[in-house]
Amino acid sequence: MKNALIHFYIFSLISTLFLGICFTSADFLTIPVEMGKDLLVIAFQWAVVTIALFFLITLLAANKYIFAITFPLLTFLSSLLAWFRLTMNSALTPMILDAALENDIRTSGDLCSPGLIIFVLVTFALSIAFAIYRIKRIATQTFVIPACVSALLLVGMLQINAVKPISERIPFNIYYTFMKYWEEKQVISEDRTDLTEGIQCCDEEVTVVFVLGESLRPDHLGLNGYERNTTPLLAKEEVISFPYVYTEQTYTNRSVPHLLTRADSTDYSRAYTEKSFVSFFNACDFYTVWLANQEAADTYVYFKF
Template sequence: MPLLKRLLAWFQPDTSRPLTQAWLAALWMGLLANWPLWKQLQALPEISGARGALFIVAFAGMVTAASGALLSLLAWPRLIQGLLVVLLLASAALAHFIGSYGIVFDPTMVVNMLQTDARETRDLLSWRLLVSLVLLGALPAWWLLRRPRAPAQAFAKRLVGNLAACGLALVAMVLLALAVFADLSSTMRNYKTIRYMVTPLNAVYSVSSVALRRQAAPSGPPAVIGADARLLPRAEGAKSPLLLFVVGETARAMNFSLNGYARPTNPELAKLPVVSLRQVASCGTATAASLPCMFSPLGRTAFGDLKGTQENLLDVLQRAGLAVLWLDNQSGCKGLCDRVPNSPTSRLPEGAAPLPPGLCSKDEMGEEECFDESLLHELDKRIAALDPERVQRGLVLVMHQMGSHGPAYFKRSPADLKPFQPECKSNALQQCERQQVVNAYDNTLVTTDRLLARSIAWLQTQQARFDTGMLYVSDHGESLGENGLYLHGMPYAMAPAEQTHVPMVLWVPEGGGVAASLKPGCLQSLRDKPASHDNLFHTVMGWVGARADVYKPEWDLLASCRS
C-alpha cells in the first residue's frame, strides 16, 4: 500500500507545494510557450524523419529540465507564485512575437524594448497577442494563484528538496544532450539564433545580462571626448557650413531605386544630383544599438566594448563652436541630444504657425503622430531661436525620422503617397500576403524620398547665407518575411543583410565650398566603395571643418576626395 500511494502521488501531485508549482510551470512553458521553437526546428532541413523527431523531443526535454532546474532553486512559498505569474505572462508574449515576426530575444532586444515609447508599443498590439497572453499566460497564472497555501516545512528540508530537484534536472539535461549530441552540436553551431528562442530562459538571461551591465557601468556624467575641438580657419568670404544630417529609420538599401531596386522608390531624388552609397553597413540591427554607435568616434567593434558612456559627435561639434539642433519625430535621441538644443516636432518655437492639417493625426488612444514632413515645418524660426553667434560659425541640423518603422508600415505614408497597392493594413504582417507587406514598406521609402527632396529644396533657399549640404543614412534595415523573419533586432553576428545593409545619400551642391574642395568626379567614385556607420562621426567633422584629437581622416569618407 505505501508503494501504491507513492506511485499515485506521481499522477496526483500536491499542487500546493512550491516545488510542484515550479515544475508544472516549467512543463507548461517548456512545451507549450516554445511552440515557435519547435516549429523552427521542424523546418530545418537537417532535422527530418524519425531521427529529427527524436532530436526535437530530446531538445524539448532539455529545455524543460533547464527551466525546472532554475525554478527549483526559487521554489519558496513567498516567492514562487509571483515569479511564475511574471514568467508565464512574459513567455506568452514572447511566444507571440517570436512566432509572428521570427525575432529573437537577446540583450540588445531588451535595451530596445526599454527605450520603446507608447506609440511604438501600440503598433505591436493585436488580437493575436491578446489570445496568446490569455491562453498561454493568464489562464495558467489564474490556476496557479488559486492553489492553496503550502503546509509549513522546515527550511533545511525544503532547501534539500529544492537542491535535489535541481540536481536531478541537470543530470537529466546532460543525459538528453549526450543522447543527441551530434545533432545538438551541429544545430547550435549552424543556427545560433535558436539559443535566443528558448523561452523563458532567453528572457532570464537577457534581462539579467542588461541589468548586470548597467550595474557595472560607472556612474556620473559621460566621459569627455574631443576636449580640443575647434574649427579650421576659413578663407575670407567663405560661407559658414549648414549640414542637414537626416537619421533614417528602418530603411534598407536594397529597396532604394537609387541602388538598383526595380521599383521607383526614389522618384524625386533620382532627378537631383545626389550620390547614393550602395555598400554601407550599419552599426547594429536596432535603434537602441545603432544610434549611439553612429554618433561615436569609436566604430562598431570598439563601441561594443565601451564601459560606461561618453560624449558624442553633437557634444564635440558644439564644443568646437558650432550651433547644433536635434529635431525628433521618433522615440527620442537615446541620450545623444541631452546636452544640445533639441525638440520634438510637436513642440513648435514661439511665434510659429501651427502644423498644417493632415500632417498629424490622432490614433485610437488619442496620441498624436506626425508624418516626417513635419520635421521641415518652421525651420527658419527654429534656427532663429539658436545662439546667433554659433549659427554664424555654422550649423549642424539633425532630423530623426519615424521613417519606415514597423510593423504598421501603412501608418508611415500619407494617403497621397501610396503608389504601391494593395498594401498590408495590419500590424500582423504574417497574416498579409508578402507582396502587400513589401508594398506598404516601399510606400514608406517613397515618403522618405519626398522628405529628402524637400529638405534639399529648403537647403537651396539657405545658400545665400550658408554653404549647404545633406547627409542621409538609416540606422538599420528591416526583414520583410525573408526566411520567415520580420522587423529587425537580430544579433548582429547572425543578422541577415536585410537588417544591416543600409542606404546613405549625399547631396553636395555644385558651386558650394565643399564641392569646390573636392576633386572632380571623386564623389561618384564612392558609390560602390564599402562604408559603414563607423565613418559618420569623422565624415561630419570633416564636412563642417571641425577637428579634434578623436578625428580620424582615414575614416572620413570625403578625405580622399579633397584636393
Template sequence: MHRFTLSHWWALLFILFFPFLMMNLYSDFIRESEMNSRLGWLVMLGGFAYLARHHVYLYRFLLLILIFITLSGAMDLLYAVTFGGVFTSASFEAISQSDPREIYEFLTVYASYENVVLLLLYLTISYLLLKRMLVKTSLMRKEKVLVGLAIVMFIVAIVEVQKRNRVFDTIPGFNGVAIDYLNNREGFEQSIQAREELDTQTDFSASSRDIPQTYVIIIGESMNRNHMSLYGYPRATTPMLDAVRSDLIAFENIVTPYAQTAASLRHVLTEANTDNQKDINQSVSLMGVFNKAGFETWWLSNQQPMRMPFAALAKTADHSHFISHDFHGVEVERYDGYLLPYIQEAVQAPAEKKVIFVHLMGSHLDYNNRYPPEKSVFKNRDKLQAYRPDVSDSQASYINSYDNSIHYTDEIVGTTIADLTTVSNAAALLFFADHGEEVFDTKDFKGHGPDGVTASMLEVPFIVWRNSAYRETFPDVDQIMANHTGQPGLLDDVFHFAQCLTQVESSLYDAQNALCSADFQPRKRIAYGQDYDTELKRKAP
C-alpha cells in the same frame, strides 16, 4: 495519459510555449535566440523539479520561478496580440517615460476581447496546471541524465550572460528584456553623461562659415552597393537616385572596416579610426564638433534608442526622436517612411545652420519587414544575380526581399533630396551605410558579421547630393569630390569628410583623411585582420 497531463513537463511546456506560439502567430519578428532559450529553460526547470521533489522549500522555490515565468508569458502574449511584436528596450523606455495616468489610458484604449480572453485563458490554465502539478518520486536513468543536463545548461547560461552581457538571449521573453533594461539603464545613463562631458569639455576648436546652411546625413543599414542600380546593378533598385544622377557624386570605392553596426558607427561618428586606435570613450564625436561649430543638430532614428554609440549622440543633439517610441518598440511594420515627416520638419526648421542625422533601419534582417507589402517590386528571377544561377526558390525570395528593401531606402533618400530642393541656401546630403550585406552574392550565406567576412559585407554606398547654392558657395570642395570618386576610402573617415563637406574649421580635422580635400591620402584598408584590397576585394569578371 491522465498522469502525463498532470506532470510537471506538461505544465512547463504550456507555460513556456503557449506565449511563444502566440508570439509567432501575431508577430512577424521573433528573436532567433527566443526558441533556444525556452528550450533551455524547459530542460533546466524539468531537471530541477526532480531535485526539488522531496524538499518542500526547493519545491516552493520552483513554483515561485514558474509564477514569474507565467507572468512574463502573460506580458509576452498580451504584447504580441495587441501590438504584433515583442518586447524591446524601446518598450521599456516608453514605459519609463509614462506616468500612471498615461499607462491607465493606454490599457483602456488597447484592451480588446481578443487579448483579454487569451490572457485569461493562459493564466487560468497555468494556475490549474501549477496547482495540480506532479513530480515523480523515483528517478529512472533517463531522468537522471536530464538532471545532469539541467545542471550543465544552468552553468552554460551563467557563462553566456557574463560573456555576452545580454540577459535577453538567455532568459526568454519579457523577463529577459526587463532584466537587461534595468541592468543597462544605469550604465547607459552614465555613458550618455560621459559623452556629453567629453564633447563639451574637451579642449578643441570648431567654427563654420556664418551663412545659412542645411545638411542631412543619412545612415543606411546593411546596404551592399552592388545591389544598387546607381552602382551598376541590373535591377532598377534605386530609380529616384538614378533620376538625379547628374546632381550626385557617387564614390565607387568606399569600404567599411567593420561588418557590424555598433563597431562601425563607433568609428564613423567619432574621431577614432583603425589607424589611430583611439579609445572610443576618449574620442570626440561628430555631433560634438557640429554643436561647437554653431550648428543646430537633429538625430532622427528608426533604430532602438538604447544602443550605443548613437543613443549618446542622440542625447547630445539639440533635437532627437526615435520612432520606435511611436510604435511601442515593435520592429514590424515600423518602416523608415515614418521618419519622413520628422525629416521634413527639421529641413523646414528656422535655424540658419543645421545638420540633420537620420538613422534608418534600411535592409536589416528580416528584409521583407523593411518595406510595406505594397512597395514590393521584385517578385521573380528577372535579372536576379547570385553566386550561382540555379539558387533555390528560398534564396531567390531572400534576394528579392533584399532588393525591395533597397528600393524602399531609395525612396526615403530620394524624397529627402526632393525636400532639400526647396531650400534656397547651401544644402547637401550625405548618404552611406554602416556596413554591407552578403545576400548569396558570393556564397551560400545571407547576413553580415566578423566571421567569414566577404566583400559584400564591406562594400557600401557613399553618395553626396548638393544643390546649386552649395556648388557656388564651395566650388573647390565640389570639384575635388568629383575628382576623387574612384579613390580607395574607408568609412571610418566620415568624421573628417563631414567636416570637409560642411567646411567646418576644427582642430580635430585631418585633411589627409578627407576625400573632399586635395591633401587626401589613401590608407591601408584592413577588416578583421585581412587586407581588403589583396584578400577580400571582389575580382573583376
C-alpha cells in the same frame, strides 16, 4: 517525508511540462523542418531547455510562498512571449524590450487582440491553480535539499557552452534579455571621451546637412550606383555619399553611436566611449540641430553631441 518528497517532484515535473509545452515549445514550433533528423535535433534542444526548466521550477517550488508569487508571474510573462512568437515569429531581444518600454500606451495597445487576452487569462488562471495546489496539498513548507541540488544543477547547465542557447529560450530569455538591456543602459550612461581639444574652424559660413539613412543599405541608393533611381532629389544636389559606413547593429540606440563615431570592425568600443563627430561642429560654435522622423524617445537621445 519520502512520500511528500515524491509528491513534490511529481508536482514540479507537471508544472515544468505545463510551461515547457505551452510556452517553451513556441520557440521551436516556428523552426522549419525538412527531414526527420531536423525534428530529432529540435526535440533534443527542447528537452535540454525543459530539463533546465525543471531545475528552475524545483528551486522555486521548494518554498510554497515563493512559488505562489513567482510561478504566476513567470507564466504571465511567458504567455506573452509565446503568443508573439507563434503569431508574429517575434522573439524577445533588447531591441524589442526597448521598444516595448518606450512605446506609448496606444502603440502597445494596438498589439492586444482577443486571442492574446484569452490565452494570457487562461494560462494565468492555470498558474494560480498550480500555486494554490502547492500551498494546500503539499504539506511541507520548504524542501531545502531539493532546492540546493536544483540550484547547483541549474547553474551547471547554464555554464556549459554546449547548452548556451538555453538563455535564448522561453522563459530563460526573460532574465537574460533584461540583463543585457540593463548592461546596455549602463554603457550608454557613461561619460564619453571628447576629441575636440585644440580644434579650429576657418570657415564660419558653411552649412552642413548630414543625412543618416539608418536601416538602409548603401548599395540600394541611386547615388551609389544602384540600378534603380531611389534618390532622385538628392541626385540633383552636390551630395557627398559615404557608401562604406555601416553598422552590424539593427536598432537605433546601438547603431547610431556606431555610425557617428570612429567605431569600426577593428574597434567596436569607440561607439561606447567617444562622442559623435557632431561634437566637432559644436566645439566650433556651429548651431546644430537633430531632425528625425521618429519620436525623441529616451533611448535615442542619450547620445552626446
